[in-house]
Every structure is written in structure tokens, then in C-alpha cells.
């Protein structure tokens with residue numbers, strides 16, 4: 437898609453039509469690069485299992501699960517399969533002639549939800565090849581083993597999770613992993629060159645002027661309120677929302693999306709901003725093209741999330757915990773990767789590309805995006821090379837670590 441180099445597309449197009457991960461299974465795809473998230477998700481399994489135990493099970497009809505921000509599939513299918521297995525565990529008879537078998541389990545429906553630009557075809561292909569996704573389960577399963585009983589029906593819904601997407605009180609378990617930090621839109625004042633809040637000199641709000649970061653904070657609050665109100669309507673009483681997303685530690689200053697002393701570590705930190713500067717210095721794009729691009733990501737504080745949950749009023753908090761400096765990749769693997777600066781740079785840059793390229797390409801075209809990632813890789817390689825002789829600095833270069841927030845909510849019984 438060749439775009440004119442005007443740098444104004446982010447202002448004029450609806451962002452939710454542009455956001456997606458890179459589709460397919462090619463070298464830049466989320467399917468390949470989501471392996472980093474997959475490692476972190478696997479570590480969540482005990483907490484997911486615990487959350488499934490908290491669901492108030494339906495007395496009749498199907499049990500419905502939904503993934504909000506499923507992307508192209510592999511990770512989502514893995515954790516949906518895990519949830520389904522955990523649900524089946526709750527129907528295992530503990531006594532009598534069916535002891536150890538799943539009995540009277542309702543049919544299950546899993547909805548995979550993402551924005552319209554998502555590569556749902558990739559997801560469909562993966563679902564079609566799933567051995568557990570039997571479409572012919574009629575009635576409750578009696579005397580089957582848990583593996584067989586963990587089959588489920590699947591549905592795909594294209595839409596924004598900041599809106600209503602499912603029928604009223606129909607959902608028993610909602611999950612959203614690595615998705616809620618994406619905003620629905622960039623506040624218009626930040627991309628308007630004549631506005632006092634024009635985000636000049638940056639592609640994000642990390643370290644920006646506080647008034648600019650507060651615009652993002654406001655948008656984030658509106659989005660989270662919409663997410664919670666929409667889920668409040670969709671969840672059956674006693675249903676569980678399980679959300680895991682990138683967060684920040686500073687409760688007050690949103691420009692500190694990560695701690696000031698850790699900015700070199702962050703996914704969109706110094707190297708990301710400097711790659712934009714390189715692109716401008718090399719004459720590939722104008723400064724205005726960078727300035728009118730804003731990464732639509734906001735890392736909320738625990739306190740901001742708490743405030744929205746209280747304002748919504750429909751949920752009891754089961755768990756709300758900030759996991760600071762969580763390693764997405766085990767420490768020893770990261771240390772090993774850092775010994776090979778060029779391949780590490782390719783890997784890390786491609787990992788970011790899998791998430792950010794579609795919006796960057798929509799803003800400034802494929803060619804300029806390719807040029808950006810060449811420079812980004814160069815920056816990472818240079819930084820990693822400079823660390824080689826300094827083991828202590830390597831230890832501190834936790835580029836694949838971030839603050840994450842785990843939120844588990846239980847839908848209250850509606851008062852009317």
C-alpha cells in the first residue's frame with residue numbers, strides 16, 4: 437500500500453480501522469513473533485485456572501467464553517483450549533460410577549473477537565485444524581474423558597471491545613490478554629500542528645510534556661470505562677473477566693509510561709524514538725510525518741484501573757495486581773540473545789514490527805516503514821554491542837521486561 441508522505445493519515449482515518457497485528461505466518465507476522473507473548477501467557481495458566489473456578493456456572497444453556505483481542509490466533513486458541521479444559525475439570529465427577537469422568541457439562545461456545553482489520557482467515561485456518569474443536573457435540577457430555585469433553589463451538593466477531601459486542605448477560609468468562617493497552621483513538625489535539633498540545637518531536641508520550649500525556653490518560657479512561665460498561669452488560673451474573681495488559685508503576689504522572697531510569701529498556705523507548713529521528717535526518721520523511729504519528733498505546737496505572745472499576749460499579753474485584761518488571765522472556769534466554777547483537781536486534785525489532793507495522797504503514801506507507809525498521813535494528817544492534825563488554829549493564833538491559841497488570845473481576849448480580 438503506497439501512501440503519500442503527508443503524515444496526516446492518523447488524523448483523518450479512524451484508528452480502529454487501522455490497528456491490527458501483521459497477519460499470515462510470514463517473517464514479520466504476529467503468528468511467528470507472538471511466541472514471546474506465548475511464553476508469558478503460559479506462566480499465567482495457574483491464575484487462569486483459579487479464575488475459572490470462580491465462575492458461577494450456568495444452570496442451563498451453553499457456557500460462553502470470549503477472547504477480546506484474539507489477533508491471528510495461535511496464542512488465543514491455546515489459552516481458550518486451556519480455559520475450556522479448566523471448565524471441563526469443574527464437571528468431573530468426584531464420586532459414584534462416573535468418578536473421574538466429565539458429566540453433565542454444558543455445550544461451550546468460544547467467541548474470538550478482534551478489530552475488523554485482523555487476519556481472521558489465519559485464525560479460521562488454525563481453528564479448522566484444531567483436533568479439539570469438534571462442531572458435533574450435541575447435548576451434555578456424559579462419561580467422556582476430559583480431553584474429549586473439552587471440545588467447543590467457535591464464533592468470530594469483528595468489532596471494538598470498547599463497544600457492546602455480545603448479547604446481554606450471555607457471557608460467563610471474558611479474557612483479554614496483551615490487548616487493553618491499545619487505545620481506540622488518538623486525541624485530535626495531539627496531531628494538529630496548530631494546537632498547543634501538538635505532540636511535536638515524539639511518536640509517543642513516553643517522557644512527553646505532562647499536559648500531552650494527560651490527553652492520552654483521558655482517552656484511556658474513556659476507553660476503559662466503555663470496556664467495563666460493555667462487559668458489565670454482556671456478563672452473566674457471577675461471570676468472570678480476566679484481563680492482562682501492559683501497565684506502569686507511576687500512579688500520578690502518565691508521561692512516565694515506564695520509570696525514567698528504565699526508558700532505554702522499553703519497547704517504545706529511546707531506540708524507537710531515535711529511529712524516527714534517524715528517518716527524518718536521512719530525509720526519508722518530514723518531521724511533521726513523525727509528529728502526526730502517535731503510537732496508540734497507553735500503559736495504565738493500577739490506580740487508574742481501580743478508579744474505573746469503582747466507577748463502573750458492576751464488578752467485585754477478585755484480583756488486581758501489578759507485576760512490575762515482568763520478564764516476557766526468561767533471564768537466561770535474554771542474556772544469551774544479547775551475546776549476538778545483530779540477530780538480537782533483528783529479533784527485537786521484528787517483534788515490535790509485528791504489532792506496529794500496520795498502523796505505521798497506514799500512516800506513511802510500506803517503504804518508509806521498512807526504512808524505519810532498518811534504522812531501529814541498527815540502533816538496537818549498536819546498543820547491544822556496546823553492552824558486550826559490560827555484564828552488569830547487560831543485566832540491566834531488560835528490554836523484554838515490562839510492568840503488567842492482572843485484573844480479575846466478577847460480575848455482581850444486577851440490582852434490577
Ligand SMILES: C[S@@+](CC[C@H](N)C(=O)[O-])C[C@H]1O[C@@H](n2cnc3c(N)ncnc32)[C@H](O)[C@@H]1O
Nearest residue numbers: 456505506507511550551596597613614615618
Ligand atoms: C498483541 S495482540 C494480542 C493477541 C493475543 N491476545 C495474545 O496475547 O497473543 C493485541 C490485539 O488486540 C487487538 N485490539 C486492539 N484494540 C482493539 C479493540 N479496540 N477491539 C478489539 N481488539 C483490539 C489488536 O488488533 C491485536 O490483535
